Amino acid sequence: MKQTPVRSREALTDELYTRYSRGGIWRRRFSRSFHTMTWLALLAGLGGVKRGLDFCLALALILAASPAIACLAAWRAAKGRPVFQKTVRMGRWCEPFDEYSGILVLFNVLKGDMSFVGPRAVAPGELTPRECEARKRYSARPGLICLWWIRKRANIAYSAEPQSDAEYVESQTVRGDFGIALRAIPALLYGEGVAVTEDVVSIVGIPIRNFTMSDALEWIVGRTRGHAPGQICFVNADCGNIAWRDPQYRAVIESGDLVLADGIGMKLAGKLLASQIRQNVNGTDMFPRLCETLSGTGAGIYLLGARPGIAEKVAEWVHEHHPGTVVSGYRDGYFSADEEPGVIGEIARSGASVLLVAFGAPRQDKWIHSHLGETGVMVAMGVGGLFDFYSGRIPRAPLWMREAGAEWIYRFYQEPRRMWKRYFVGNVVFLWHVVRTRKSKGKAKGSAL
Numbered sequence: 001m002k003q004t005p006v007r008s009r010e011a012l013t014d015e016l017y018t019r020y021s022r023g024g025i026w027r028r029r030f031s032r033s034f035h036t037m038t039w040l041a042l043l044a045g046l047g048g049v050k051r052g053l054d055f056c057l058a059l060a061l062i063l064a065a066s067p068a069i070a071c072l073a074a075w076r077a078a079k080g081r082p083v084f085q086k087t088v089r090m091g092r093w094c095e096p097f098d099e100y101s102g103i104l105v106l107f108n109v110l111k112g113d114m115s116f117v118g119p120r121a122v123a124p125g126e127l128t129p130r131e132c133e134a135r136k137r138y139s140a141r142p143g144l145i146c147l148w149w150i151r152k153r154a155n156i157a158y159s160a161e162p163q164s165d166a167e168y169v170e171s172q173t174v175r176g177d178f179g180i181a182l183r184a185i186p187a188l189l190y191g192e193g194v195a196v197t198e199d200v201v202s203i204v205g206i207p208i209r210n211f212t213m214s215d216a217l218e219w220i221v222g223r224t225r226g227h228a229p230g231q232i233c234f235v236n237a238d239c240g241n242i243a244w245r246d247p248q249y250r251a252v253i254e255s256g257d258l259v260l261a262d263g264i265g266m267k268l269a270g271k272l273l274a275s276q277i278r279q280n281v282n283g284t285d286m287f288p289r290l291c292e293t294l295s296g297t298g299a300g301i302y303l304l305g306a307r308p309g310i311a312e313k314v315a316e317w318v319h320e321h322h323p324g325t326v327v328s329g330y331r332d333g334y335f336s337a338d339e340e341p342g343v344i345g346e347i348a349r350s351g352a353s354v355l356l357v358a359f360g361a362p363r364q365d366k367w368i369h370s371h372l373g374e375t376g377v378m379v380a381m382g383v384g385g386l387f388d389f390y391s392g393r394i395p396r397a398p399l400w401m402r403e404a405g406a407e408w409i410y411r412f413y414q415e416p417r418r419m420w421k422r423y424f425v426g427n428v429v430f431l432w433h434v435v436r437t438r439k440s441k442g443k444a445k446g447s448a449l
Contacts, residue, residue, distance in 0.1 A: 049174055054116055058109035065103055072103070089121040092141045096124060105144065117177040118143025119165040127162060137165035140172065145184045150403050153187040155267050155280040158213040158289065183404045201275035204240050204433045206253055208261050212279045213286060217293050219258055224299045224353040224378045230257035231368050232381035234283050237265030237430040238422050239361050244433060249362035252369045264405045265427055269434045283356075283383040287390065291322035294354070300328030302347050302377065305358030306387040308332040313391035328352035333359050348376035355380040358387045 062069065073083045084107075086098035097113040099105060099121055108114040114121060121142035127134045148164035151157040157164065168180075201208050211219070216232075223230045233256040235243075243250040253259055261267070262282040270277040294301065301318075303311040311330035318327050328350035335343050347355060355377040357364045364382030372380050388394040397410035412419045 050115065050172075050177065051112065053174065054109050055112075057116065058106045062106050062110065065106070069103060088124060089142065090124055090126075090138070091121070092138060094138050109144070112141070115141040115143045115177075117145050117180050119168065120146045120149060120161070134162040134165075136169045137162060140169050145181055147180055147403075150180065150183050150187045154264075154403050154405050155277060156285065156402060158279070158285065179400055183400060186404045186406070198275065201270060201273075201277065203235075203261070203266060203269050203273065203275070204244065204430070204437055206235055206240060206243060206250070206259065208235065208259055208266070208277070210278050211258075211260060211281055213281050213289060216258065216260060216281050216286065217289060220290065220354065220379050221293060221297075221299075223257075224294075224297075226378065229372050229375075229378050229380070231365075231372055232256065232258045232260065232379065233365055234260050234262040234281075234382065234384070235266065236261075236263035236282075237269070238426050240265075240269075240430050240433065241426050242362050246362060249366065252362070252365050255369070256365075264408070265430055268431070272431075272434050273438055283381060284386050284389055284396065287356075287383070287386055288321065290354070291318055291325040294326075295322050295324035298326065299353035300326035300351060301354045301356060302328050302350055302352035302375075303330035303356055303358075303387065304343070304347065305333035305356075305364070305383075306391070307393075308334060310387045310391045310393060311358075313393075314387050317390045317392075333357075344371055344374045348374065351376075353378050356383045356386070357381070358383050358385070360384055 076083050076085075084098075084104055085101040087101070088096055089099040091097045091113055097108070099114070100107055105114070109116060118140050119137040119142055127137070146165070147168045148157060148161045151164060159167075199210055201210050220232075233239075233253050235253060239253070239262075243253055260281040261270070261277045261279075263280060267277045267280060291301075303314050305311065306314075309332070311332055315327045315330045318325055329346065329352065331343060331346065355368075355375055357368055357380060359367060359382065361382060361384060364384070368380045368382060385394065389396045394414060397407040401407055401410050408419075408423050412423050
């Protein structure tokens with residue numbers, strides 16, 4: 001075994017003096033500070049940590065793709081085309097720049113015109129900086145990947161693009177940019193996001209109103225001011241399977257006044273059937289926006305369902321986050337058939353305009369269909385497990401998981417015994433029904449020709 005040589009006492013004393021004397025400590029501090037300042041100066045010259053990462057990654061990708069870039073440049077030159085095809089875009093601080101097309105956009109990142117993650121690069125005049133929210137987006141470099149694009153592809157872009165850009169600018173971090181870049185990978189598989197398509201699409205024979213979130217909220221507000229009550233049905237893949245084997249439930253959905261697509265399964269089904277779903281309009285995302293929309297209007301909501309004490313906690317959440325919204329009443333979903341008339345009477349006496357029923361599908365939709373006229377409300381909707389989320393009993397998936405279309409993974413993690421069959425068996429069965437529907441449509445078109 002190698003032994004460490006014994007050092008003399010004088011040598012150790014000299015070393016300790018050199019390191020820990022006043023001059024030695026000063027020299028070590030100066031050395032560390034010098035290296036730190038040199039590194040910070042380099043990063044500052046590149047525009048900070050993010051700019052440094054953009055520069056290094058863009059340079060690495062350009063070097064790796066240099067053979068392809070050289071071939072592309074030679075091909076364009078041989079065709080008499082400009083090597084760099086340019087489009088004028090608005091950059092940071094509203095400074096115009098030329099965005100290169102295709103893989104050559106990496107040179108924009110290298111030069112500092114763009115970043116890998118940031119607001120979408122827009123044409124001059126597309127988004128005016130006069131608006132406060134739009135002005136914020138111009139304080140950051142435009143990016144190849146943007147938060148709004150991911151939400152649009154995942155069908156959860158409920159807010160306008162300037163609002164999403166402002167949200168990004170106010171909370172941007174290097175770690176956050178890395179997360180956005182990772183979420184862009186599954187977003188590429190989602191299709192084109194919100195598309196111009198028909199107002200009503202048929203998914204496994206169920207007519208779906210192809211609304212955005214704002215369309216649905218506008219419909220609800222209009223209905224609360226009308227004279228005829230209406231039922232809203234949120235349909236996800238599990239509901240589609242239930243409707244396939246339960247004719248009564250299917251009839252309830254088909255007679256619903258507003259049937260909305262809920263979940264990534266419906267989006268995938270629409271994509272397979274060439275009927276793009278505009279947005280994932282689900283009750284859980286709608287609830288806070290509904291409270292905000294009804295705030296100050298005097299139109300109250302009634303909360304019915306879930307375990308004892310849960311609806312009360314949801315009412316407390318509404319009072320805390322939307323104090324201008326009226327909660328006309330609440331009650332748990334544990335009542336007998338003999339108590340049902342009293343519950344209906346309580347809802348009618350509350351004067352509520354909107355009723356949220358959390359019994360779970362299909363019971364909640366059937367119950368609304370049977371008793372809507374007796375409740376006295378103008379709008380009633382089945383909301384499933386919404387109360388559990390807003391009462392705090394069950395935490396909802398983080399936003400980044402919802403943007404990646406992975407909320408179902410989080411729900412399975414929370415309740416594996418209850419959710420495994422729905423997700424790992426039910427989703428396969430639902431997609432099988434969708435494929436069958438697609439084939440039958442193809443045969444019908446072929447016979448028509």
